Amino acid sequence: MIPVHTVYPLPTVHYTPLARWREERPTALIYSAAAWQATMNASLRLSLAWQGEVTEATEEHWQQLGADLQGEVIYAIGGGLAMDAGKYLAQQHGLPLIGVPTAISVDAPWTWAAGVRRDGCVRYLETGPPKELVLDFELLGAAPPSLRAAGICDVLSIATGLWDWRFAESEGRNPVTERFIAYAAAAAEAILQGSLAAAAAAGRGDAEGLRQLCDCLALEVQLCNQLGHSRPEEGSEHYFAYAVENVMGKGLPHGDLVGPGIVLLAGLQGQDVAPLRDALQACQIPLDNIPPAVVLETLRELPAYCEHHQLPFGRAHTLGEEDLEQVNFLALG
Numbered sequence: 001m002i003p004v005h006t007v008y009p010l011p012t013v014h015y016t017p018l019a020r021w022r023e024e025r026p027t028a029l030i031y032s033a034a035a036w037q038a039t040m041n042a043s044l045r046l047s048l049a050w051q052g053e054v055t056e057a058t059e060e061h062w063q064q065l066g067a068d069l070q071g072e073v074i075y076a077i078g079g080g081l082a083m084d085a086g087k088y089l090a091q092q093h094g095l096p097l098i099g100v101p102t103a104i105s106v107d108a109p110w111t112w113a114a115g116v117r118r119d120g121c122v123r124y125l126e127t128g129p130p131k132e133l134v135l136d137f138e139l140l141g142a143a144p145p146s147l148r149a150a151g152i153c154d155v156l157s158i159a160t161g162l163w164d165w166r167f168a169e170s171e172g173r174n175p176v177t178e179r180f181i182a183y184a185a186a187a188a189e190a191i192l193q194g195s196l197a198a199a200a201a202a203g204r205g206d207a208e209g210l211r212q213l214c215d216c217l218a219l220e221v222q223l224c225n226q227l228g229h230s231r232p233e234e235g236s237e238h239y240f241a242y243a244v245e246n247v248m249g250k251g252l253p254h255g256d257l258v259g260p261g262i263v264l265l266a267g268l269q270g271q272d273v274a275p276l277r278d279a280l281q282a283c284q285i286p287l288d289n290i291p292p293a294v295v296l297e298t299l300r301e302l303p304a305y306c307e308h309h310q311l312p313f314g315r316a317h318t319l320g321e322e323d324l325e326q327v328n329f330l331a332l333g
């Protein structure tokens with residue numbers, strides 16, 4: 001029997017300079033502060049009916065923010081937080097959303113869900129995807145170096161996510177709706193290779209590299225949409241990131257948390273971490289922002305954390321004291 005499940009599409013994507021983008025409708029603008037300045041400089045012209053700055057990934061904040069929202073279309077300008085708030089408010093107000101990412105820092109511009117922080121974990125609200133994305137590679141290439149290609153984390157996480165998915169299958173821990181599918185794993189593996197090949201150019205801010213990274217992110221998202229779950233892309237590396245965020249606070253970008261998670265968990269899975277670490281470093285993602293003591297404590301608590309939040313089974317669920325002795329901090333140097 002086929003389980004009941006909606007397959008969302010990707011947004012319509014426009015690769016175009018913002019100066020050539022035309023918008024006539026009265027616009028509600030959701031932005032993060034630094035990002036709005038960058039798009040003004042890139043000559044994006046909008047007639048604003050309302051604007052609001054997003055600062056937090058909670059439903060309460062988004063509801064307050066959008067209480068008096070006006071306009072016929074919503075524009076979200078910024079990184080993942082602005083996109084997620086935009087998706088949420090677009091759904092609440094029944095308006096189309098146009099996303100204008102100012103850095104390729106996460107896969108959120110392509111996804112149909114908004115990540116919110118709730119009870120110390122990240123939960124995804126079903127919102128539908130943005131209707132359209134406008135991607136200006138000159139603007140994206142000029143983003144802060146550690147952010148502009150940090151979204152590679154959401155494709156490099158295929159390396160650790162796939163390992164977990166396969167492991168869960170061999171342990172008989174995949175629910176019937178999430179059984180391991182070999183061709184889907186092979187497709188994910190190909191997307192991973194595409195992102196590894198694009199890492200150096202994307203990290204430099206070259207348009208071709210960023211374009212390939214965007215294509216990899218879109219393909220990763222659509223693959224998960226078809227399957228109805230994120231097992232090919234999200235596993236123990238994301239669990240580590242969600243758990244460590246509680247200690248490190250909300251200030252650190254997604255890549256600063258998921259990047260080290262990929263290197264640490266790939267190591268604990270017995271994988272060769274070198275190609276992953278090289279790609280992360282090429283994309284200028286800081287791997288050493290989390291103090292070693294916090295890394296160890298987070299790994300120690302990760303099995304209980306995964307149980308508590310009922311996260312899909314993976315390597316993180318099985319970590320023990322003997323594993324902590326194997327953690328290679330040199331790989332995070």
Ligand SMILES: [Zn+2]
Nearest residue numbers: 154238254258
């Ligand atoms: Zn992610």
